[in-house]
Amino acid sequence: MHTPDRLRPPSRTTLGLALAGVMVALLTSACSMQQATCGGGEYPVLAVGSAGSACVPDDEEPPKGYARYPEGKVPEHEGDKWDTYWNTRTLDEKGETIELPDEN
Template sequence: MRSSIRVRPASRVSGGRPVRSLVGLALAGAAAAAALTGCSMEDATCGGGEYPVLRVGGSGSACQPDGEEPPKGYARYPEGKVPEHVGDKWDTYWSDHTLDKNGKIIKLKDGQ
């Protein structure tokens, strides 16, 4: 006697569409949404609710909570020259530059 039960392949869902196509479509949609909303895969310089500060007279930086002034020995980056992501243009620039005690941009000497 023949059975009347039909088994569907695991790679298909109702309607006959391959699961692979649906997964690919979902991934493509997520990538497009990330690109359109400005999401980045780069590491941010600071976390949410923080801003980066620069060590005065030497190399180094830190993250300061929004609304608080930089700690002693640190200053805000000059406007328009604030690093946003690790390895971006300004992050690289500030690896060998800093501010002096008067707020003037200076080039660091080796080992500073």
């Protein structure tokens, strides 16, 4: 059996492919690490007339004082577009979007 006197270093292509694979793994895992607004089998609801939200089982209606988020404006993960949007807004008793008062 023949052993080489020295090992060849990996080629640039091999290193580039390995680095690209690591980057793809990191980027795709970052999405899955976002905290979901609610757990499986639940949906988020918004407090009416005030700040706050809760999670309700899929087979139940929102409790008194809460409403479903408007269609297309439902937060899915903490810090996503709609989670940020609803930090400064809520719904009134008529289901209209209103600004929350400043907490100063």
